[in-house]
Amino acid sequence: MKILGVIVEYNPLHNGHLYHLQASKSLSNCDYTVAVMSGNFVQRGEPAIVDKWKRTLMALKAGIDLVIELPVVYATSTAENFAYGAVKLLDSLNVIDYLCFGSERGNIEELLEIVQILVEEPPPYKQALKEYLKNGITFAKARELALKKVINNEIEKILQTSNNILAIEYLKSLKKLKSPIKPLTIKRKGPLYTSLELKGEFASASSIRKHIFDRGLKDVENYIPNFTKEILKESFLKGEGPVSFEEFSKILIYKLRSKAPLEDIFDVSEGLENKIYKASQLTNRIDELIKLIKSKRYTESRIRHILTHLLLNIDKKIFEEFDGPNYIRILGFNKKGIEILKEIKKKSQLPIITKISHYKRKLNNVKMFEKDLFATDVYTLAYKNSSITGLDFKHPIIKI
Amino acid sequence: MKILGVIVEYNPLHNGHLYHLQASKSLSNCDYTVAVMSGNFVQRGEPAIVDKWKRTLMALKAGIDLVIELPVVYATSTAENFAYGAVKLLDSLNVIDYLCFGSERGNIEELLEIVQILVEEPPPYKQALKEYLKNGITFAKARELALKKVINNEIEKILQTSNNILAIEYLKSLKKLKSPIKPLTIKRKGPLYTSLELKGEFASASSIRKHIFDRGLKDVENYIPNFTKEILKESFLKGEGPVSFEEFSKILIYKLRSKAPLEDIFDVSEGLENKIYKASQLTNRIDELIKLIKSKRYTESRIRHILTHLLLNIDKKIFEEFDGPNYIRILGFNKKGIEILKEIKKKSQLPIITKISHYKRKLNNVKMFEKDLFATDVYTLAYKNSSITGLDFKHPIIKI
Numbered sequence: 001m002k003i004l005g006v007i008v009e010y011n012p013l014h015n016g017h018l019y020h021l022q023a024s025k026s027l028s029n030c031d032y033t034v035a036v037m038s039g040n041f042v043q044r045g046e047p048a049i050v051d052k053w054k055r056t057l058m059a060l061k062a063g064i065d066l067v068i069e070l071p072v073v074y075a076t077s078t079a080e081n082f083a084y085g086a087v088k089l090l091d092s093l094n095v096i097d098y099l100c101f102g103s104e105r106g107n108i109e110e111l112l113e114i115v116q117i118l119v120e121e122p123p124p125y126k127q128a129l130k131e132y133l134k135n136g137i138t139f140a141k142a143r144e145l146a147l148k149k150v151i152n153n154e155i156e157k158i159l160q161t162s163n164n165i166l167a168i169e170y171l172k173s174l175k176k177l178k179s180p181i182k183p184l185t186i187k188r189k190g191p192l193y194t195s196l197e198l199k200g201e202f203a204s205a206s207s208i209r210k211h212i213f214d215r216g217l218k219d220v221e222n223y224i225p226n227f228t229k230e231i232l233k234e235s236f237l238k239g240e241g242p243v244s245f246e247e248f249s250k251i252l253i254y255k256l257r258s259k260a261p262l263e264d265i266f267d268v269s270e271g272l273e274n275k276i277y278k279a280s281q282l283t284n285r286i287d288e289l290i291k292l293i294k295s296k297r298y299t300e301s302r303i304r305h306i307l308t309h310l311l312l313n314i315d316k317k318i319f320e321e322f323d324g325p326n327y328i329r330i331l332g333f334n335k336k337g338i339e340i341l342k343e344i345k346k347k348s349q350l351p352i353i354t355k356i357s358h359y360k361r362k363l364n365n366v367k368m369f370e371k372d373l374f375a376t377d378v379y380t381l382a383y384k385n386s387s388i389t390g391l392d393f394k395h396p397i398i399k400i
Numbered sequence: 401m402k403i404l405g406v407i408v409e410y411n412p413l414h415n416g417h418l419y420h421l422q423a424s425k426s427l428s429n430c431d432y433t434v435a436v437m438s439g440n441f442v443q444r445g446e447p448a449i450v451d452k453w454k455r456t457l458m459a460l461k462a463g464i465d466l467v468i469e470l471p472v473v474y475a476t477s478t479a480e481n482f483a484y485g486a487v488k489l490l491d492s493l494n495v496i497d498y499l500c501f502g503s504e505r506g507n508i509e510e511l512l513e514i515v516q517i518l519v520e521e522p523p524p525y526k527q528a529l530k531e532y533l534k535n536g537i538t539f540a541k542a543r544e545l546a547l548k549k550v551i552n553n554e555i556e557k558i559l560q561t562s563n564n565i566l567a568i569e570y571l572k573s574l575k576k577l578k579s580p581i582k583p584l585t586i587k588r589k590g591p592l593y594t595s596l597e598l599k600g601e602f603a604s605a606s607s608i609r610k611h612i613f614d615r616g617l618k619d620v621e622n623y624i625p626n627f628t629k630e631i632l633k634e635s636f637l638k639g640e641g642p643v644s645f646e647e648f649s650k651i652l653i654y655k656l657r658s659k660a661p662l663e664d665i666f667d668v669s670e671g672l673e674n675k676i677y678k679a680s681q682l683t684n685r686i687d688e689l690i691k692l693i694k695s696k697r698y699t700e701s702r703i704r705h706i707l708t709h710l711l712l713n714i715d716k717k718i719f720e721e722f723d724g725p726n727y728i729r730i731l732g733f734n735k736k737g738i739e740i741l742k743e744i745k746k747k748s749q750l751p752i753i754t755k756i757s758h759y760k761r762k763l764n765n766v767k768m769f770e771k772d773l774f775a776t777d778v779y780t781l782a783y784k785n786s787s788i789t790g791l792d793f794k795h796p797i798i799k800i
Contacts, residue, residue: 247650248650249786250647250648250650250651250781251650251651251654253781254651254778254781257774257777257778258713258774281777281789281790282787282789282790283786283789284780284781284783284786284787284788284789285786313658374657374658377657377681378654378657380684381650381653383684386649386683386684386688387682387683387684387688388684389681389683389684390681390682
């Protein structure tokens, strides 16, 4: 029983994801696949376009055998926290043989070379990093410049894409955890994550979402599998999505005008705090708020993470209290997934959560899990049907 | 210079209001009129259908000379607090000769008789009240039954309408303040406040609002002056209203699910607190939330006041900190209004606020005033144009 692990969001699942999954299976030669997937809020720092159960169904239809939820605390944090949470969770299962992720060039060696420096921090690198940070540029940029000094490589190209940034973080986490999971990478196909154009064979999830928000499902048919289309169509008909960050504009602007404490939130520095409060006096919309704040120093991604954590009442202390997820929340599985679950039950130390009503009995510390419950209760405020509440307790596990 | 005072909401101003204003002027024989008006949130415990500047314009067009804002802390509280805040404000002006209000029967004597008992609390009344309260019925009902024991009168009829309840509270406040303002009452015309039918010569503001929300302005033309219609039409075209409580459903349900402390809010008892938290887990809408909670014991009105105070972050402590409004916030005036303002400047102890940017200089305690500013910033979250913010600082005083 060889088991492949993947870390996904499927927001929504498109042809590029399908390609990646098939390529990963054949590269790793695994016959079982486990996905750790973001729940109702994702790493971009916003709600997913449809909820976690709908995206779990997409995952199973695509050929994933078991879907486990990445706790929202990690799913909505920096690339480093996201990766650490997801890799630690996969590692804690004690059954995963390979982790396969996309990267721009599909070259695991050049990524490992970078990671070695980042983890070991040899003196020339550390010195350079320190110098650059003094000049007030972002950490990401300082790191890039410092790496350039010690590696004879096209370091900018490698670090500029979000796929590679995540890839490096996955590798860092594996190394840190001394995990036996073997990393593999697949060369990513299609346009960059940030491209919003729909053309060619593949489209990015961002461009697909943008087109769905602007014009519905019609334009994106060639870029998503038929099952994704059907799941999205049915969801939208029921008034369950597409969910955008704008649905939470009133809540967030209101909270900021009420001077909800920002200093308790991860990655908030004092200058940024005041910028955010001030901007909340100037607009009623989140997208405009972000535009007002973002700068070279404060990236859009950082602001989004902060706002999402504010929305979900996620305090930075939670990252100190936990070293990775303390539960395995099952979102869905197929028959092969049941076999994997049996293995996990035998080999993992973490409690497996299938019946939500039992969570208090199963967990010593419920804080992280209750953030997932709250995230769902916030997410469904965007649904047309106002009686949809407490969905984590009511929604069945997805089985196909 | 004889000056009439009225306490209004004009939500929106309709023909019944117009009748009341003209009748009050002729009964009091005054040639100047000052209105104390609720701002962006009203006594029903919800947002006004259009903002305070639009309703000020209606008031001036109807023949009011000077419009003063009733601080939101009082405007959104119980009948007792509402009346006390408004009467105290009128009294503090030191220029008002008469206060004229509507009542169902237009009989000031029978109202004064009731008020005497309520203020002096003779032993038979006090005893009876105590007995009834023991049985767990609402204070309003216990008071009614106790009054019935000591007054030979159709007390139920008198106390059952919100107009009379307010009338009694106005008289109580005048008595408490030993105010020189002479009370007058006009028999109310048209259907009861609670009637939602549109028929006959007059319609209630509630029925007019309901029809506007359901079907726009068409049905209500016969019940509102033309200027009201034009002001509403223009506002709606700009996406500024009609504003309903539902616009704030997400914020309120979110706050309740976040366990925002209810115990700090006026009129919250422990049983009610838990009922409200529980109900917030069952629906995403405010109207449904209220339906789930309301009972003989917890009236809809009480729940609405609590939710509005939660929305506006109004803590019950503010009622202890202040004994009535500590400022005179001018919303609008005509030429005669300027004359009244000159008189007020001479005779009143309270600071007059016309330029909002000066409020910190003018007020020793800014807390109550800042609640008005915050209320406006919450209110305009319901506007289509997302750049409308900080309106108290930007909107000119209404002058005609």
